[in-house]
Amino acid sequence: ETGVTQTPRHLxxxxxxxxxxxxxxxxxxxxxxxxxxxAKKPLELMFVYSLEERVENNSVPSRxxxxxxxxxxxxxxxxxxxxxxxxxxxxxxxxxxxxxxxxQYFGPGTRLLVL
Amino acid sequence: xxxxxxxxxxxxxxxxxxxxxxxxxxxxDTTYYLFWYKQPPSGELVFLIRRNSxxxxxxxxxxxxxxxxxxxxxxxxxxxxxQVVDSAVYFCALSEVLSSNTGKLIFGQGTTLQVKP
Numbered sequence: 001e002t003g004v005t006q007t008p009r010h011l012x013x014x015x016x017x018x019x020x021x022x023x024x025x026x027x028x029x030x031x032x033x034x035x036x037x038x039a040k041k042p043l044e045l046m047f048v049y050s051l052e053e054r055v056e057n058n059s060v061p062s063r064x065x066x067x068x069x070x071x072x073x074x075x076x077x078x079x080x081x082x083x084x085x086x087x088x089x090x091x092x093x094x095x096x097x098x099x100x101x102x103x104q105y106f107g108p109g110t111r112l113l114v115l
Numbered sequence: 116x117x118x119x120x121x122x123x124x125x126x127x128x129x130x131x132x133x134x135x136x137x138x139x140x141x142x143x144d145t146t147y148y149l150f151w152y153k154q155p156p157s158g159e160l161v162f163l164i165r166r167n168s169x170x171x172x173x174x175x176x177x178x179x180x181x182x183x184x185x186x187x188x189x190x191x192x193x194x195x196x197x198q199v200v201d202s203a204v205y206f207c208a209l210s211e212v213l214s215s216n217t218g219k220l221i222f223g224q225g226t227t228l229q230v231k232p
Contacts, residue, residue, distance in 0.1 A: 031217050043206070043222040050217035088158055096217040101148030101167070101210025104220055106160035 003027050004107035012113045021076040021110050023091030031096040032074040037088040081114045117142050117211045121223035129231050136192045136226045138207030148210040149190045155203045197230045
């Protein structure tokens with residue numbers, strides 16, 4: 001089993017749809033992250049969870065709703081998205097200890113297209 | 116403010132050439148960590164290296180080497196004898212503490228490397 005998995009790998013949705021992205025880590029880590037990567041833009045951190053509690057929410061619109069039921073799973077619930085939300089959504093995990101800049105390991109991403 | 120700058124947007128080389136990817140950072144922290152990641156066309160970010168601010172020794176791993184210079188706030192990455200498989204987007208990143216338990220990474224804009232046969 002690879003370290004961090006994401007499903008689905010590709011997703012096409014209309015603006016009125018509701019969908020969810022799933023991330024699972026098999027590394028025994030205690031922190032998980034959602035990033036957005038748009039064309040020609042750097043990686044944007046969206047959400048951080050540490051020990052299943054949300055630590056940071058980077059001014060993300062409410063149409064994105066994260067959920068972290070346990071330290072191995074992270075979801076991103078999507079509803080009424082806009083075409084500009086089309087991007088690669090990357091999940092990552094790390095073993096955080098006292099904020100010491102631990103390495104983040106990334107999943108393969110979900111390529112989202114909003115029509 | 117924490118910031119990472121990768122001034123080279125795109126680099127194109129011919130196979131077997133050496134290539135250096137530049138990374139300059141700004142931080143107010145005395146202890147911090149620097150990273151390099153590789154993103155091939157498949158999209159997944161692959162971890163390459165993590166260095167802490169107290170260790171300025173250069174590191175070599177096969178064809179890859181990293182030059183960390185605190186005096187110039189730079190953490191450059193060199194690929195020796197480049198190969199077509201090295202074609203990817205490379206990201207430099209800097210750690211930032213969020214809380215007592217966790218931190219986050221500040222990424223640069225990325226450098227797209229194209230290695231032609």
